[in-house]
Amino acid sequence: MDLRHDVALHVHEGVIAQIGPLRGMMGGNEDLPRYGGRGTIVMPGMTNAHHHFGITPLMAGVPFEPLEFWLPQFRMMRPVGARLDTLYSAIEMLESGVTTVHHIASALIGGPDDWDGQADAVIAAYGEAGMRAGWSVMLRDQNILAYDGDDALLAAMPEAARSWFAPRLYPRNGSTAAYLDFHHRLARRHAANPHLRVNYAPANLHWCSDPLLEALGAAARDNGARLHMHLVETERQAIYARERFGCSAVRHLERLGFLGPHTTFGHGNWLEPGDAEILGQCGCTLCHNASSGLRLGSGRADIATALKAGVGFALGIDQSNIADDRDMLLEMKLAWALHRGTTMFGPRVPEAEILRAVTETGAETAGFGGWTGRVECGMRADLVLLDRARVERPFTDPRTPPEALVLHRATKDAVQMVLVDGRPVVKDGKVCLFDRDAVLEEIRVKLTAPPSAAEVEAAAMVSAAMPAIRAHYARYA
Structure with missing residues (x-):
């Protein structure tokens, strides 16, 4: 990481066209708008490489629990609509310096006739906010509620809860062919949008059959798209892979030919x-989703070992960070501290790697490699301007490395x-x-209004189903 002093950037048509001495860059450019100044630190716009939706479960009354108990309760969250939900998370990301996001929609709702509108609404909201977005949706075709199949767990629920949950587990008329056709339509419809990449997100190993994984892997390779898959987020998921396939989840995916430079895995807390x-x-x-692993008790990825093995490293906030928002400057600090280790000479994650994770590598995972993530000529002018006085206040020794200065001292108020694009x-x-x-204010009004009949029913059915879900996992454990 280099810190260059007294330089200016000339941006032309959204691209960094020139970087040079401040004094020499001013001549002939007097008519152009000017941002920043001598007291400004400029860094690349950051990427949140793993994001789902805006209103957080905690805001919606869903308590923190192990993942397998947490996810079913999402079904009682009150919706505010795709536009408001997306803009809410965009506010928090942008104001902490995130210019690119990999948005991983939680599911396809309804039937194929509904899916286009759902995706377009989210994409339009990111366009309204001015962000770049890699868009994908978690695709599943098995084991939605339980690792050993849904039937036994559904049978253990009260009849009303079973009748409510069963038709909602999978998209209507969903199939591998329908999912691929949906992605092709979406990519064609938005082909002219330079701020969008359409990616593929097989949800997780236990949620996807091998044929679905193979089809999505082939589609990503054929279309030059990215794959982003949750993997061994919890210890239970690692056990599932070992019992189901007789090997680790990673080795099974290797056998399927699923792995490659276009593949990103979220979490990876229980690699073997x-x-x-x-x-x-x-x-x-x-x-790496540091806050998520800690808040849910899911585990912690061994990033130092992964880096030593040559694995790329990106950083995502997942649903929300340790402060229940999308502040990437805070998430960076947590991720660095989490991997300090306790030994004097043990492996650590360098500060520069944390910054690279949220800039260059993160942008690559969302599909914008070579477009953004670095401050250099030819790259898009996605930039964060920090008030250096606020970062250094009241004083920071000039010998402090620039990566340490930004990582440890930069906060949202800077x-x-x-x-x-300038x-x-x-x-x-x-x-x-x-x-x-x-x-x-519109979000506040919507969520303080009396719940609809459908929302009341959803809360009641989730509450009725949870005892059976807890009892099932007690036996599974």
């Missing part, structure tokens, strides 16, 4: 010995401006392309 070496040899990336999307620390306060 030798897995990191396989991932490194295949050019895969691991997206973010002056954020640019995407256009301001954050000014004076606040998003500026849409009415921030109006969005927050």
Whole structure:
């Protein structure tokens, strides 16, 4: 990581066209808008490489529990609509310097006639906010509620809860062919959008049959798209792979030909010995979700070992971070501290690797490699302008390495401006392309209104089903 002093960037048509001495760059460019100044630190726009939706489960009354108990309760969360939900998370990301996101929709709802509108609404909201987005949706065709199949667990539920859950487990008229056709339509419809990449997200090994994994892997290779898959997030998932396939989840995916430089795995908290070496040899990336693993008690990825094996390293906030928001500057600090280790000479994750994870590598995992993530000529001008005085206040020795300065001392209140394609999307620390306060107020009004009959029913059915879900996993354990 280099810190260059007294330089300016010349942006032309959204691209960094020139980087040079401040004094020499000013001549002949007096008519251009100017941002920042001598007291500004400029860094690449960051990427949240693993994100789902805006209103957090905690905000919606879902308590933190082990993942297998947590996810079913999402079905009682009250919706605010795709636009408001997406803009809410965009506010938090942009205002902490995130310009690119890999949005992983949680599921396809309804039938094929509904899916296009659901995706388009989210994509339009990111366009309204001015962000780049890799879009994907978690695809499943088995084991939605339980690792050993849904039938026994459904049978143990009260009849009303069973009748409510069963038709909602899978998309209507869903199939591998329907999923692939949906992705092809989406990619064609948005082909002219430079801020969007359509990716594939097989949900997880236990949620996907081998034929679905093979089809999605082939589609990603054929279309030059990225694959992003949750993997061994919990110890139970690692046990499932071992019992089902007689090997680790990574080795099974290797046998399927699923691994490659286009493949990113979210979480990876329970990799087995030798897995990191396989991932490194295949050019895969691991997206670390530090806050998520801690808050749910799911585990912690061994990032130092993965880096040593040559595995790429990106950083995602998942549903929300340790403060229940999408502040990437905070998530970076947690990830670094989490991998300090306790030995004097043991492996550690360098500060520069944390910054690379949220810039260059993160952008690659979302599908924007070579477009953004670095401050150099020819790259898109996705930039974060930090108030250096606020970062250094009241004093920081000039010998402090730049990566340490930004990683450890930069906070959201130091973010002056954020640019995407050279256009301001954050000014004076606040998003500026849409009415921030109006969005927050509209969300408040929606969620403080009395629940609809359907929302009341959903809460009741989830509450009725949870005892059976807990009892099932007690036996499974």
